[in-house]
Amino acid sequence: MAKINLLPWREERRKQRQQEFYVLLGVSAAAAVVVVLAALWFMGTQIDQQNARLTRLKAEITQLDAQIKEIEELDRKKERLIARKEIIEELQATRSQMVHLFDELVKTLPEGIQLKSIKQGGQTLTLDGLAQSNARVAAYARSLDASPWLKESEIGIIEAKGNDKALPYVFTMRVNLQNPEAKSEEEAGGEAVAQAAGGAK
Numbered sequence: 001m002a003k004i005n006l007l008p009w010r011e012e013r014r015k016q017r018q019q020e021f022y023v024l025l026g027v028s029a030a031a032a033v034v035v036v037l038a039a040l041w042f043m044g045t046q047i048d049q050q051n052a053r054l055t056r057l058k059a060e061i062t063q064l065d066a067q068i069k070e071i072e073e074l075d076r077k078k079e080r081l082i083a084r085k086e087i088i089e090e091l092q093a094t095r096s097q098m099v100h101l102f103d104e105l106v107k108t109l110p111e112g113i114q115l116k117s118i119k120q121g122g123q124t125l126t127l128d129g130l131a132q133s134n135a136r137v138a139a140y141a142r143s144l145d146a147s148p149w150l151k152e153s154e155i156g157i158i159e160a161k162g163n164d165k166a167l168p169y170v171f172t173m174r175v176n177l178q179n180p181e182a183k184s185e186e187e188a189g190g191e192a193v194a195q196a197a198g199g200a201k
Helices: 009-108 134-146 180-200
Strands: 113-121 124-131 150-159 169-177
Touching (some): 009 150
Antiparallel strands (some): 113 124, 124 169
């Protein structure tokens, strides 16, 4: 005996379409969830990588800051050492200059002149002494000017009030100091620079 479907075919078709719609909706929702989860995972990975990169950069910056501090400290030590070296060189030059100075004062001192005191103020010496005559004082000034360690002598006072009859004149003289060794070093340095410049051409 043949079966007869008594349900309207349109109603059955509608139900089938609804089922297909719900299935498609579920698949779409599942796909959307997968896409969202994948996007979240990708963003999380990128954030983790950025955080790791920032951590490395911070560590490198900290290391560079420490190195910069070390370099600054080394520069300060270098400056202190250079300052000490310059002071030592200046003292050595001054000591050498004073040795030559007293040697020159002895060598240039003519007969008829007696020094009573020597005072130094910076690069100027003040000489106080007794003289046999004005001519002796003038000759002494010329001898000082001829010395490579002394220059620009200036006679300040000559007075005939000495108690010694052999040396009746009292005089005061100022003379400036100079260091020919320092000049030689500067000239040598200038020649070296000139030679280097000529070689560069």
